Amino acid sequence: MAGVRIGFKDLFYSKVIEDTASGTTYETPKRIAKAISGTVTPTINTETLFADDGPSDSASSIGGIEVTLGVDVLSLAVQADLLGKQLINGVLIDSTDDIAPDVAIGFRSLKSNGKYRFVWLLKGKFSLPEESYETKGDTPTFQTPEINGNFVIRDSDGRWRFTGDEDEAGFVGADSWFDEVPIISTDSTPPTATVVPANNATAVAVTATQKWTFNKALAENTVNSANFVVQKADGSGVVAGTLSLDAAKKVVTFTPTASLSAATLYLALAGVGVRDQSGNALVAPIITKFTTV
Numbered sequence: 001m002a003g004v005r006i007g008f009k010d011l012f013y014s015k016v017i018e019d020t021a022s023g024t025t026y027e028t029p030k031r032i033a034k035a036i037s038g039t040v041t042p043t044i045n046t047e048t049l050f051a052d053d054g055p056s057d058s059a060s061s062i063g064g065i066e067v068t069l070g071v072d073v074l075s076l077a078v079q080a081d082l083l084g085k086q087l088i089n090g091v092l093i094d095s096t097d098d099i100a101p102d103v104a105i106g107f108r109s110l111k112s113n114g115k116y117r118f119v120w121l122l123k124g125k126f127s128l129p130e131e132s133y134e135t136k137g138d139t140p141t142f143q144t145p146e147i148n149g150n151f152v153i154r155d156s157d158g159r160w161r162f163t164g165d166e167d168e169a170g171f172v173g174a175d176s177w178f179d180e181v182p183i184i185s186t187d188s189t190p191p192t193a194t195v196v197p198a199n200n201a202t203a204v205a206v207t208a209t210q211k212w213t214f215n216k217a218l219a220e221n222t223v224n225s226a227n228f229v230v231q232k233a234d235g236s237g238v239v240a241g242t243l244s245l246d247a248a249k250k251v252v253t254f255t256p257t258a259s260l261s262a263a264t265l266y267l268a269l270a271g272v273g274v275r276d277q278s279g280n281a282l283v284a285p286i287i288t289k290f291t292t293v
Contacts, residue, residue, distance in 0.1 A: 005117060007110030011035040011071065012178050013082060016102035016123055024122070024156040026104055026181040032078055035107060036144055037070035040121065040161075065151040065160060067105065067121060074129060074145045082126045082147070100125040104181050105149070115166040118177045122160050124151030159184075172279060176221045185278035191216045192282075193270060199288040206261070206292050210254040210268050216276040217249040227273040230254055233265040233289055249277070265291050 014029040043063035049056045080087040084099045105121045126149040153160045162182055164171045173182055193214045197204045210230050223245050230239040241256040252270075260266065270286040 004112045005109045006112050008035045008038055008107065009110070010106075010108050010178060011038075011069065012106040013078075014104045014106070014181050015081070016104065019102065019123060019155045021156060024154050029104075029106060029178050029180065030078075030081070032069070032082075032105075033071035033073050033075070035069070035071060037068075037146075038107060039066075039068040041066040041068075065121070065124070067124060067149040067151055068146055069105070069149075070144060070146045072144055074147065079129075083128065094128075100127070105151075106178055106181070108177065111165075111167075113167065116174065118162075118164045118166070118173060120162045120177075120181055121151050122162065122181070123154050124149045176219070179221050183277040187276075187278040188280060189216075190280045190283045191218070191274070191276040193286055195268065195270075195286060195288045197268075197288070197290040199290075201288075201290040203293040204266075204290045206259040207256075208260070208292075209256070212252045212270050212286070214250045214252070214276070216278075216280075218245065218252070219275045219277050219279070220245060220249060222273055222275045223252055227271045228252055228254060229269045229271070230256070231267055231269075232261070233267040239266070260292050262292055265289060 011032045011034070012029040013032050015027040017025040017027060019025075042065045045063045051057075076087055076090070076092040079085060079092055082100065082103060084101055085095070086093040102123050102125060104123060106119065108116045108118045110116055126147050129145045129147045151160060162184055164173050164177070164182075166174050191214050193212045196211045196213075197208060212228070223243055225243065228243055230241065231237060232239075239254075239256050239260065240258070241254050244253045244255070245251070246253075254268075266289065268288045268290070270282065272282050272285055275281045
């Protein structure tokens with residue numbers, strides 16, 4: 001049994017930077033608040049063609065997707081971000097010029113088998129939340145806010161939702177679901193890279209950096225010290241340093257903290273944990289060796 005959903009938590013939003021025919025880009029996700037409830041209601045529009053005094057054919061298309069989220073507290077900073085308002089000196093300003101930005105919404109839901117279902121709604125706008133106030137009585141009553149949004153399909157690809165189950169074969173996004181809005185692609189081609197210094201290079205400066213230039217953009221969370229290593233080839237020591245990734249997410253640079261040892265053979269490794277943004281991993285580790293001058 002796949003597991004009945006019994007929970008709702010980790011509610012995030014991510015502003016849409018751009019959504020065009022060439023692709024959709026998002027800001028880094030931020031947490032909204034603690035989740036209480038969520039309702040997603042797609043509208044399906046259906047038309048029926050009548051011919052010869054009877055129904056002959058039908059066609060359906062998705063309309064708007066209504067979303068209602070209940071949270072514990074909706075901070076002024078989050079309201080300003082989600083609704084396009086100004087927050088000045090701790091005061092939220094409502095104006096007729098407010099324009100709510102397009103955002104994506106992510107969350108996860110615990111299932112009865114102990115695994116999670118992960119969801120991103122990909123593009124929508126939120127409207128002003130209803131507000132009600134009630135005086136404090138003998139028995140406290142929680143007054144929690146709800147926000148309503150209308151979501152649509154993306155211009156880039158017609159998609160409106162991603163759903164992943166932790167226990168579904170092939171799903172690898174559990175640890176990074178809220179790091180960024182996932183890029184789901186039919187691309188199944190593994191990434192490749194060229195390396196500088198190249199394999200068997202000699203007379204390499206002791207101050208040199210190591211660069212891997214990939215043919216595809218990488219998943220940022222796989223660019224880490226577990227997947228990119230520079231060490232002495234005899235195994236006597238891993239080189240301390242920092243990793244950086246360029247804006248296009250294709251060039252990984254390792255900069256040593258201190259100069260390398262002179263006249264020494266080094267080994268550089270990019271491991272199979274490195275993945276592109278479609279989730280494709282390296283076919284095999286990329287291992288190169290170079291000798292310093």
